Amino acid sequence: MAGVRGPGESRASAMAVEQDMFDAVVMADERFHGEGYQEGYEEGSSLGIVEGRQYGTLHGAKIGSEIGCYRGFALAWKCLLHSSTGEKDSRKMKVVEALIALLQHFPYGDPTYERLHEDLDRIRGKFRQLLQSSRTKMLRWQDLGSEMWACHACHILPWI
Amino acid sequence: MKDSLVLQSRVSAHPDSRCWFLAWNPTGTLLASCGGDRKIRIWGTEGDNWICKSVLSEGHQRTVRKVAWSPCGNYLASASFDATTCIWKKNQDDFECVTTLEGHENEVKSVAWAPSGNLLATCSRDKSVWVWEVDEEDEYECVSVLNSHTQDVKHVVWHPTQELLASASYDDTVKLYQEEGDDWVCCATLEGHESTVWSLAFDPSGQRLASCSDDRTVRIWRQYLPGNEQGVACSGSDPSWKCICTLSGFHTRTIYDVAWCQLTGALATACGDDAIRVFEEDPGSDPQQPTFSLTAHLHQAHSQDVNCVAWNPKEPGLLASCSDDGEVAFWEYHQTAGL
DSSP, rough: TOOOOHHHHHHHHHHHHHHHHHHHHHHHHHHHHHHHHHHHHHHHHHHHHHHHHHHHHHHHHHHHHHHHHHHHHHHHHHHHHOOOOOOHHHHHHHHHHHHHHHHSSSSSOOOOOHHHHHHHHHHHHHHHHHHHHHHHHHTTTGGGGGGHHHHHHHTTTTOO | TSSEEEEEEEEEESSTTEEEEEOOOSSSEEEEETTTTOOOOEEEEEETTEEEEEOSSSSOOOOOOEEETTTTHHHHHHHHTOOEEEEEEEETTEEEEEEEEEOSSSSSEEEOTTTSEEEEEEETSSEEEEEEOOOTTTOOOEEEOOOSSSSOEEEEEOOSSSSSEEEEEEEEEEEEEEEEEEEEEEEEOOOOOSOOOOEEEEEEEEEEEEEOOOOOOOOEEEEOOOOOTTOOOOTTOOOOEEEEEEESSSSSEEEEEEEEOOTOOOOOEEEETTTEEEEEEOOOOOTSSEEEEEEEEETTSSSOOOEEEEEEESSSSEEEEEEEEEEEEEEEEEEOOOO
């Protein structure tokens, strides 16, 4: 006969069973609260991941589009200045090349890059500098009919 | 402390408007003022009186926030809320606008010439600091756009001898910049103020920098070079800046300007409580932990906020101040006997 119990033991275990029964009732509120919290937490986490992914895609695309514009602008100016020989133009070329170098070194595939915002700010600053100095060039290209194109390059950038 | 700051003269520089800033020319003979009326006025003495010698209008479409004389005294730069900076060339009593620098996205808050006269710095509400280079043909080229601050940049000032630039911002920090290779970089950030830093001033030697803030304190910072005796840590070859003194409990409102006299070492402050205060370093105080005492406190120096204080660069004790009330006042500061 397995589990033979003495008289004292069976009274203790009967009491334990009674206590568990009351326990279930008394602790019901807390238990449901805990289960509810757990369910909510899990649902919230998965919703959060979905929202985060959407936000990341949107934000990443914005940055990509911004950088793409700067790259196009810089490469275009590189072509325009390619055959120029003046001292002013060679200084502008240095700025163009500095911007292209910054864009090339930017780690597009790593959103956890620790200096992401710092580097983006450097790129934006270099672009603004190029924009400012190339304004002179744009005016001079006016009569060659490229003013339309040059000005258009600025209008397509909503953050200017 | 009584009678140590005495009024010499008062002029209604920008009537029905605010007077925002004052700048003495390098020889101390002329004072430029600028204001909300979009004009710049040049003041000079005629006998005992200060009179307006020139009015520079038609330069800006909005408030002129700051003016700065070039080290040679032949040019005046003006920073305006219309997002441009004008460069004026002096021809005897006349001034002609020779260039307009554009590029900032919104209000330009400050402009400053480097001691060499070849560089100019501007800063703006667009959070950026721009460094411009001037060539022999008076052509200006932007050599750097610095996006280090995270908020509106209020003031820029150059070191008296080195090509080191300092900026103060609404983001509660002061940043320092220098040239590294082909570009300008932020080489230090001074944190400590608990609110907007409104203005900056280097001491005559350039070893210390004073900053004033909306948190009602003036902080004194000291530069420590790598390998310094005091054992202050530096990263690499960049100098380190440490706050060595904080003047608190003296001002009851925002401190809008601080000026460090290059002749006497006295520190003047312009406060939103309409008062002007002067501090002097206690003789014999430890250079690494200096103490300053209040030597003059003029209540109601103006009828509204005092926006700027400027020490004359040649005449010791001559101080000019301006206010939201549109007036410019000239003061004589005397060190009280026994100090």
